[in-house]
Amino acid sequence: MTTEKLPAAITKPLLDWYRANARVLPWRDITDPYRIWVSEIMLQQTRVAAVLGYYARFLEAFPTVEALAAADEEQLMKRWEGLGYYSRARNLQKAAKIVVERGGFPDTYEGLLELPGIGDYTASAIAAAAFGRREAAVDGNVLRVVTRLTDCHEDILDAKVKKAIRAQLQEIMPKEDADIRIFPQATMELGATVCVPNGAPKCDICPVRERCLARKRGTADVLPVKKAKKARKIEEMTVFVLLRGGETALHKRGKAGLLAGLWEFPNVAGALSEAEAGAALETLELQPKVWRSRLTAKHIFTHVEWHMTGYVIEISGSGGADWDWVDAEGLVARAVPSAFARYYEAAAEELKQERIP
Ligand code: SF4
Secondary structure, three states: OOOOOHHHHHHHHHHHHHHHOOOOOOOOOOOHHHHHHHHHHHOOOOOHHHHHHHHHHHHOOOOOOOHHHHOOOOOOOHHHHOOOOOOHHHHHHHHHHHHHHHOOOOOHHHHOOOOOOHHHHHHHHHHHHHHHOOOOOOOOOHHHHHHHHHHOOEEEEOOOHHHHHHHHOOOOOOOHHHHHHHHHHHHHHHHHOOOOOOOOOOOHHHOOOOHHHHHHOHHHHHHHEEOOOOOEEEEEEEEEEEOOOEEEEEEOOOOOOOOOOOOEEEEEEEOOOHHHHHHHHHOOOOEEEEEEEEEEEEEEEEOEEEEEEEEEEEEEOOOOEEEEEEEHHHHHHHHOOOHHHHHHHHHHHHHHHOOOO
């Protein structure tokens, strides 16, 4: 663990710098826990520029925590479509229901942590920004800033290191309400715009450069230290875009696991050749008539990669008992995750053609 202490003297220049330089974003300068919470969840795996449009549309559809709690699941997924990591949307709604039931948001770090989908970082960020609690929020940006300031070469993926960094930040958190509310944002903003992750940090414009050990010792470019992650598991699969009388088949995924409850094109494990794919369809009482195209695609999740071989086929026959056959409008109305984007586009194009007399 780093033996260097995070200097308390950085707090004031950091806050002054933030007030003068922070990007104007719709979830800043507000204290509404609902709006702050939605932004934090969206920002967990998605860049700021990509979140902006989704954030505005989401709040237009669900302007209050009550509206989100009462939302139709299909409509909710549709609003989240494209953001990925759909469990975030599901957890948002679960948490919204709890908040409505208990008559308001918990206003402490511990209380917030009990809500589904809210971890250490998000609980701290909401507790500070919405309720003025002295809670330090630690995300990737903050870890980079702190390890550089203290010249810490420990592995930031180690939970113990993260905990120690949080404790250090906790000690130098400001005491005034208005300062507490922006301190976590200020440390993150420094990491996002000055002490950047890719390329050289912009030390010449950094408000805390005089206190930075990595700058003095020339170690910023090797910090933070992250041990190599385990390789992702590769899953091969064959995806069917089946066309029958102006409709295509969709299947709803199970209630648990990856992309739970979302719609997918029927698929089977393994990268099947055309002959093998034909045999697989026969078992579902489907007879291939015209093989239109073969489309390959890859989708990367956090721990798994899907390597997909897809076939667009005109067929006759019945297919799976739990499939839904949908026309062009039906396809648009279903939340199909972006993992299937290539097949979704192919299906949409084929169904559109069907409607042209
Ligand atoms: Fe990062 Fe440079 Fe600022 Fe240190 S001086 S915190 S390395 S930008």
